Amino acid sequence: MKHINVLLRNIPFTVQNDAPWAGVDAGVKGLLEADIPVLKAYGDFDSVTEDDLKLFKQSLALDIVPSAKNFTDSELALLSLAELGYTAIDVYGALGGRKDHELMNIQLLAHEELRNIDIRLLNETNEIMLLTEGEYILQRDYDKKYVSFIPLYDDTLLTLEGFKYDLEDTYVSIGRTLTVSNEYNEKNVVINTDKDILMIKSTD
Known part of the structure; x- marks a missing residue:
């Protein structure tokens, strides 16, 4: 790299x-x-x-x-x-x-x-990155309590595992706040998205 x-x-x-x-x-x-x-x-x-x-x-x-x-x-x-x-x-x-x-x-x-x-x-207080289509296995960020996912496209199919608020094959769209201010629940988390989505990690 x-x-x-x-x-x-x-x-x-x-x-x-x-x-x-x-x-x-x-x-x-x-x-x-x-x-x-x-x-x-x-x-x-x-x-x-x-x-x-x-x-x-x-x-x-x-x-x-x-x-x-x-x-x-x-x-x-x-x-x-x-x-x-x-x-x-x-x-x-x-x-x-x-x-x-x-x-x-x-x-x-x-x-x-x-x-x-x-x-x-x-x-x-923030870290913003793009997740493209696919599955991600990431380690918990202990420095940033909150993690949000902001879709760039309507009807983005998203699965979250290892978070306080998990999702399974859920469609998220622009302007909806369902995936804002989530938190880690496990040491390793899994994210699966079928379209580009922003991942934002934040402190208080």
Whole structure:
């Protein structure tokens, strides 16, 4: 597994692993201020100052794109890293801030070129990932009490085993709240879905 971390914005974050880092726009500044080496840098850099940009150029090979474009900096970075062969990507700064960006960052998990990559969107209290069609046997996350499943398609057939509220061959649809705020009940849990679904683990 080829693993990398990505920082999308200059925000406080906690390093959870020793994988290399990529920065996106102001996320580059956040990494440099934390004395973290930047392996790749992406974006139009419209949210940093000219002095910041000059500093970046002294030590980094920047992939600068125009501000007027048909994709976000987040999409650019994730697609580029996928092309470079990264199969596990932890993304910080994707949640919070502007709601349009937050919603699109979540939807990027279902991008046809990204949906089969292990991408996690992380902040202090949440972890969001996409489960594609199939069966998953996962270990309980003792750091996050709640786990929710948000369907991306109507009539998603879902089975949950090892949770406080198990389901057996139950259809869930967009806008229904049946699978929100579940909890683990066993050390190992089983999830079976016939369509893409979001799995969200959260603390209080």
